[in-house]
Amino acid sequence: MPAHNSKTALIMVDVQDAFLDYKPWGTARSNPRFEHNAGALLAAYRQLVSFAPTSHKLIHINHASVNPDAPLHPSAPGFAFQTFARPHPEELVITKNVNSAFIGTNLESVLREHYGVEGGELYIAGLTTDHCVSTTTRMAGNLKVVGQGGEVVFIEDATATFKKDETSPYDAETVHGVHAESLREFASVRKTDEVIERWRLRSGDR
Numbered sequence: 001m002p003a004h005n006s007k008t009a010l011i012m013v014d015v016q017d018a019f020l021d022y023k024p025w026g027t028a029r030s031n032p033r034f035e036h037n038a039g040a041l042l043a044a045y046r047q048l049v050s051f052a053p054t055s056h057k058l059i060h061i062n063h064a065s066v067n068p069d070a071p072l073h074p075s076a077p078g079f080a081f082q083t084f085a086r087p088h089p090e091e092l093v094i095t096k097n098v099n100s101a102f103i104g105t106n107l108e109s110v111l112r113e114h115y116g117v118e119g120g121e122l123y124i125a126g127l128t129t130d131h132c133v134s135t136t137t138r139m140a141g142n143l144k145v146v147g148q149g150g151e152v153v154f155i156e157d158a159t160a161t162f163k164k165d166e167t168s169p170y171d172a173e174t175v176h177g178v179h180a181e182s183l184r185e186f187a188s189v190r191k192t193d194e195v196i197e198r199w200r201l202r203s204g205d206r
Contacts, residue, residue, distance in 0.1 A: 006118060007057075007115050008057075008123065012058070014133075059091075060081065060085070061136070066097055119149050121146065122145065130161045137186055155191070155192055
């Protein structure tokens with residue numbers, strides 16, 4: 001684990017209105033507590049940012065499909081951030097067109113500039129577990145954007161995914177769990193409560 005006073009960043013991936021409608025993505029969603037947990041993360045992290053603004057960075061990722069008929073096309077209502085996850089004016093928003101938030105964006109340079117030579121912790125949550133969140137987590141680990149000795153943290157219960165269709169033998173929770181488990185080679189896999197407790201200790205809020 002990095003030093004107690006190291007820099008951190010939280011990436012919230014694709015928490016957009018299009019995912020409120022399951023039909024384009026599958027037949028059922030995993031993790032009914034996604035909204036609760038992701039909202040709690042945002043509230044706790046914003047408190048951490050207020051405690052030390054230069055040490056902590058909140059980054060919102062949104063997906064802009066190049067297909068004009070897609071639910072995540074910028075012209076579609078589903079492109080908007082979900083109400084509970086709307087960025088504040090001072091928070092960074094990065095738009096991507098593929099699964100990884102690092103491809104075709106400045107995310108890597110933003111993080112390297114933020115961490116500098118000291119490294120730190122990168123927390124990742126959002127939608128969906130097996131697509132954009134997983135791909136972004138894997139690339140963060142491969143690129144070592146947190147520096148040597150830094151830590152990428154995948155917040156498992158602040159993500160969600162879908163059962164792909166009725167004929168699939170794998171329900172949404174199975175898809176979610178297997179993909180979360182597979183990320184252990186690239187990141188620490190944590191729960192919302194333990195991450196928030198770590199942040200509280202950093203800010204001195206006991």
